[in-house]
Amino acid sequence: MKVLLKGVSREEVRELIALNETPWVSLFLAPHPPGETIQRAIQLENLLRRSEAELEASGYDRDDAHAMLAPVWEMTDARTLEEYQDAGLACYVAPGQFHLYRLPHRVSDAVIVGRRPFIKPLLMPRPATDSFYVLALSKSRVRLLHATPSGITAVPLPDAPAGIDDLPQTDPTGRQAQRHVAPSTRGGASGAMYPGHGGNIYDEKAEVQRYLQAVSNAVERALSRARDPLVLAGVDYMVSMYRALNGYAHVIDTHISGSPDHVNDEALGERGAHVLMTHRSRLATDERDRFEALLQYNPPRASTNLRSILPAAHAGRVARLLVASDRQMWGRYNPDDETISLHDEPLPGDDDLLDIAAQQTLLHGGEAVAVPATDIPGSNGVAAVFRY
Incomplete structure (x- = not known):
């Protein structure tokens, strides 16, 4: 089990998404006020039951599903949850894998079952005044x-x-000395001097x-x-x-x-x-201005079109990616022929393609950040700057 008390580094995220196990349960639990530990434990149990139901619906054996989620079931004990009372939690579970992250920002209760971990909540910037x-x-x-x-x-x-005044003084010859203030003279200002060295x-x-x-x-x-x-x-x-x-x-x-x-x-x-x-x-405004300038004056270097961004992310061409933390684009992407199918509601086997774009960007050494859709240029909930 891996527990991080303050968010997660990009290298930690890369290690998580590089794991080949499947399926993944990505479970997020919102913080609760002090004194509501029992209610939070009940909510976690509800999320776990939903996770097991979705695993079974996808063809996973019921007993195997329960065994896979056993480390999270252990957390439903109210005394265990008290340790994380004031934090948003992100739990990632796959066969033989359990990763628990204590997040520095708020998350909503949610569970996503899929072929890959759902990482956008790990890519949200820490609140400016968090620490x-x-x-x-x-x-x-x-x-x-x-x-x-x-x-x-x-x-x-x-x-x-x-x-x-607590700093040891050094005279012009390199030896320690004490400074003192010389009296002012007519037409001159008073100043600190080193004794015994000609009034330096x-x-x-x-x-x-x-x-x-x-x-x-x-x-x-x-x-x-x-x-x-x-x-x-x-x-x-x-x-x-x-x-x-x-x-x-x-x-x-x-x-x-x-x-x-x-x-x-x-x-x-x-x-x-x-x-x-x-x-x-100011940094957010500057980034938006730079991106919009690229779109206007050097359009091959930037895009807000997911159909252009996904193939570029898989090819390692994305240097920096912004994806909407508060929006999903459900569908499937085939990297072999670069076809994309988008759906209004998630169908079995679908991924949030914004999350997939972020994963591929990180795996190829780029930067990916999840921010509110209103902070992203355009109206598609995604924006990328290309390396070339």
Whole structure:
């Protein structure tokens, strides 16, 4: 059994769809409020009975169907379901296979029995504010915060300086020294100086860079296994300097502007969520604009026609695919002669051809994302950018 607590990587999805077992039961269970575990267990039992009935209708032996679904039947115990009370669940079952994913987004109760696993719910983007970090930067202190649906917590940075004054100073010869502020002179400004070296003016910019480099190194170590987005907070020049030194791969390109010193953790989390939502919205708009430009000025490189996209996906020509998470296109596709049959309602042996296009795109190294149909150019619930 494979259980993932926070969504699923594209590599995990590729491994799932590369399995050759058949048939597959893809079962999705919506989260329930606390205190409704028994109702959720009953709903899971209903989905399992429906799964067994569909397996039997497709010619599968009743006892074999029940045995195949045994790992999911074990989950109908209310105490077992309590562990997953607040999460949407995706269960994938085939002979000798059981994969359980805890999803970071809502799903509706559903079951799909077919020759392949139904993967679109695994391709939905995580909510923009589901889990992210905020790094609050100032000369006086640094805070790394982790925001999740259950609240915001501080992430320890034991290797980071407490502030710029906590950073060991280095004089122009490379030896440690203490800086002090020189008194101002007529016509001149006061400044930090190194004692005993002829009044060398302390280079504040270099010192800030050294401070931010130490912070960046500490953040990179603390988040070495993380993939959540990181929102920076600070005055603009410090954020700009930090970006040039940053070693964490998931820093977003907008930030919370202004000194964070007098902003509490909860307020920083709220501002970070707003920045992330705006960032995601802009990315979606930019992608739609790029796609529509391809359709207009370079039509061979893009399409919203499933009859063109399915053969291209099977041939490995699709670089990026958007499919509707809230729509199915039931039918059959024959890759030998590239014929497509579409049906208003699913018939025995049908697949959601949007899901098949996504599977083939992933198997050939492309990207596939499931989003609401309203976020996809055109009206067909599918859009592809071709490699060539």
